[in-house]
Amino acid sequence: MKKYFGGALIALLIGLNAQAQGLLNKSETTFTHQDTLRGSITKERAWWDLKYYHLDIKVNPKDKTITGSNTVRYTVLAANNKMQIDLQEPMQIYKVTQGGKEQKFTREGNAFFIELSADQKVGDTKEIIISFGGIPKEAIKPPWDGGITWKKDRNGKDFIASSCQGLGASVWWPCKDHMYDEVENMLISVNVPGDLTEVSNGRLKSVKKEKDGTKTFNWYVSNPINNYGVNINIGDYVNFSEKFKGEKGDLDCNYYVLRDNLAVAKEHFKDAPRMLKAFENWFGPYPFYEDSYKLVEAPYLGMEHQSSVTYGNGYKNGYLGRDLSGTGWGLKFDFIIIHESGHEWFANNITYKDIADMWIHESFTNYSESLFLEYYYGKDAGAEYVIGCRKIIQNDAPIIGHYDVNNEGSSDMYPKGANMLHSIRQVVNDDAKWKSILRGLNKTFYHQTVTSKQIQDYINEQSGINFNRVFAQYLTTTQIPVFEYMFKNGTFGYHWTNCVAKFDMPVRVKLNGVETWLKPTTEWQSEKTADETRKVEVDKDFYVTSSNIIE
DSSP states (O other): OOOOOOHHHHHHHHHHTOSOOSOOOOOOOOOOHHHHHHHSOOHHHHTEEEEEEEEEEEEETTTTEEEEEEEEEEEEOSSOOEEEEEOOTTOEEEEEEETTEEOEEEEETTEEEEEOOSOOOTTOEEEEEEEEEEOOOBOSBTTTBOEEEEEEOTTSOEEEEEEOTTTOGGGTSOBOOOTTSOBSEEEEEEEEOTTOEEEOSSEEEEEEEOTTSOEEEEEEEOSOBOGGGOOOEEESEEEEEEEEEETTEEEEEEEEEEGGGHHHHHHHTTHHHHHHHHHHHHHOSOTTGGGOEEEEEOSSSEEOOTTOEEEOSTTOSBBTTBOTTSSSGGGGSBHHHHHHHHTTTBTTTEEESSGGGTHHHHHHHHHHHHHHHHHHHOHHHHHHHHHHGGGGOOOOSOSSOOTTTTOOOOGGGTHHHHHHHHHHHHHHOOHHHHHHHHHHHHHHTTTEEEOHHHHHHHHHHHHTSOOHHHHHHHHHOOOOOEEEEEEETTEEEEEEESSSTTOOOOEEEEETTEEEEEOOOSSOEEEEOOTTOOOEEEOTTSSOEEEEOOO
């Protein structure tokens, strides 16, 4: 394709392209010191590397309290003796000890600063024990406005669960509440009334009947886990199980549901092994064979808690019985089982360092829904679904949020992010390579926390195509690129507009029904064309619009 313009044509095109381009300025938002303490790697966090937690708690439904302790094991990376531990109001830290000695601490909002009396020598492994308790924030609209949900089942028994993405695990237990440093393994001990069952992450190691009639459930997590992935689920549960024969051998799958729902769950949860089969194909082995896969009924819609995925979709296909795409394909699967389980790869295996990059979790996982459909119903089905979901894109704010202040971007990270990835796949134009990129991401960044740049650089490198401006367009602006074109005096001219500077995404189009690839940029390009060439169709697999500016 060559650049071709006559003087009169240049003048015409300049006049027709007088619309603004470039990055959308982020909305003015005021952040506080508390936002910085919550969202940044402060010097009181940076000097120690988290190794192990033993979260040992008692949950009392009668007064909605949680009390107990958290043992924190860490390695010293740099000389310091002031440690930040997070616990949100109204929860309280009562005491901190190290080596049997009480340590002084002060509180600044939701951050506690502990003055450690012993020398903290580089390379040493140390422990502190934090005693805490209180009435944690009650979830208002979980999982979006989370905390602890205190409900009753239809038989009047307590039905309790945690959900805290974004809000932070420190809403109910004290921890290093920043995503960059995942604990390597942990023990979760939860004491509950004796007529209830408690389910958390990892594998159940023991159940102890206490003298007061309560029971303590001990769960061990052997893989790194992010803060919000740690959960408690308490109810009158019954359990059934199966083994999934996957890429790494037998995967233990356990399902915990309310007693009255056992029969329907045994049928409905058949989507779980179907999900595992499809996603191991696309993304590689399930990342937590050692900790098993669990699907746990919860008193809210659901959440991607690692190896303890919570479910509350009412045993319906779609999203609470609705097809978000409007195509019919969304009713071929249970949205919560597929979406929340997809997060085991993108959220729990590959985890954002900063919530501003939450698209790494949600865009890939939203896209995984279409890949599930493609695996079972064909490529056209998957494409129709992801394209159908465009109708819920708002383009209200950038997908990437503000860094270092615990700020996530627009909810467009779900459908718009998925359509960005679907568009990138078209440009790669090699399905085998695309699948190798998805699997390679999960292998290369296995059990790691990452940044947007790392993910983008990997896709660029493995595809051999520089998608930086494509990522900038869809992640940092609210503009939908416009493929603008015109026909005049035997010339077909085209370019991208309503986009970032030098936007250069190739696009597949049909010219009078004949498919071809074009490589438009923000500068006008043109080629000679037959007079009868007039019909231009941009492939619907690209999330763009088109405009013929001269008829």
